[in-house]
Amino acid sequence: MRYDIAIIGSGPAGVSAAITAKIRNKSIILLGNKNLSDKLMKAHMIENYPGLPHITGEDFGKALQAHLDNLGIEITEKKVSAIYTFDDYFSIQAGTDFIEATSVIYAGGVVQGKSLPGEEQFMGRGVSYCATCDGTLYRGKTVAVIGASDDAAEEALYLSEIVDKVLYFPLNGSHPEADNITVYDEKPKEIKGGMKADTLVTDKGEHSADCIFVLRDAIAPGSLIPGVATEGAHITVNLQMETNLPGLFAAGDITGLPYQFAKAVGQGNVATLSAVKYLATKPKA
Numbered sequence: 001m002r003y004d005i006a007i008i009g010s011g012p013a014g015v016s017a018a019i020t021a022k023i024r025n026k027s028i029i030l031l032g033n034k035n036l037s038d039k040l041m042k043a044h045m046i047e048n049y050p051g052l053p054h055i056t057g058e059d060f061g062k063a064l065q066a067h068l069d070n071l072g073i074e075i076t077e078k079k080v081s082a083i084y085t086f087d088d089y090f091s092i093q094a095g096t097d098f099i100e101a102t103s104v105i106y107a108g109g110v111v112q113g114k115s116l117p118g119e120e121q122f123m124g125r126g127v128s129y130c131a132t133c134d135g136t137l138y139r140g141k142t143v144a145v146i147g148a149s150d151d152a153a154e155e156a157l158y159l160s161e162i163v164d165k166v167l168y169f170p171l172n173g174s175h176p177e178a179d180n181i182t183v184y185d186e187k188p189k190e191i192k193g194g195m196k197a198d199t200l201v202t203d204k205g206e207h208s209a210d211c212i213f214v215l216r217d218a219i220a221p222g223s224l225i226p227g228v229a230t231e232g233a234h235i236t237v238n239l240q241m242e243t244n245l246p247g248l249f250a251a252g253d254i255t256g257l258p259y260q261f262a263k264a265v266g267q268g269n270v271a272t273l274s275a276v277k278y279l280a281t282k283p284k285a
């Protein structure tokens, strides 16, 4: 099955995009989280959303979820690790699945923290963002894991069942325990290599590894979508939410400051209307 529009991100921008797409009768997949968005849930009190003068993030989230339910839109709880562009469609890697869509709206929110030097250069060549997708490629080998997401420790445990050794660099939260996992209290600084990445440089030294897994909550757009134009942490868009890649649109915090609910929702709507126009120029898949 090839969807008309794949929407990546279930925050206000992605939800808004999905609602308009459904109303415009497009086949869609909405990829994200069951809790919609951590940022949304953390907003204590929202005072500047038109029509809802005094609402908590949690209640706003409940209202968005009710709207999705009302339209029969489900969230597919999967993390996207790459979006590949082909002539007439996109292939989206989510876990071990590849999902096809004629157009894509990227609404993944803004990534906190920069990529490491070398990270984007070696993406897919010794740098991975997904233990489930790529772990088996490193059976019996040594991998380094940079743990910066809530589920990084769990993913590292999964890797420890497959690989020979896991070198674990915790950047937040808990760390995993297993006989073949060594935890380092060191700060990753750079990824180096030749044809492929083979060394993680930290503030205290260098570590050889066959693959460096960088496990963050969100992935820098340049790494996630090869060829997309970016400015720092943001995807470059025009007022129609078009990126430099035909058929790929972006909305919400990922398009730049200001980071605001009303802007995210508005841009999600515009992105879908632009995607609908784009789809009208393409034969139905």
Ligand SMILES: Cc1cc2nc3c(=O)[nH]c(=O)nc-3n(C[C@H](O)[C@H](O)[C@H](O)COP(=O)(O)OP(=O)(O)OC[C@H]3O[C@@H](n4cnc5c(N)ncnc54)[C@H](O)[C@@H]3O)c2cc1C
Residues within 6 Å of the ligand: 008, 009, 010, 011, 012, 013, 014, 031, 032, 033, 036, 037, 038, 039, 040, 042, 043, 044, 045, 046, 047, 048, 078, 079, 080, 081, 107, 108, 109, 110, 217, 218, 219, 251, 252, 253, 254, 258, 259, 260, 261, 262, 264
């Ligand atoms: C504490 C706090 C309070 C705030 N208060 C206000 C306020 O009062 N008023 C206001 O206007 N704004 C406020 N904001 C800002 C507001 O939260 C953001 O502007 C808004 O959430 C942006 O929406 P978004 O959809 O672009 O991104 P997000 O809400 O960040 O949602 C992005 C979604 O994409 C998902 N995602 C990311 N990468 C992937 C991937 N690779 N695969 C699948 N899914 C992915 C994420 O998990 C998340 O679900 C506040 C923010 C914070 C943190």
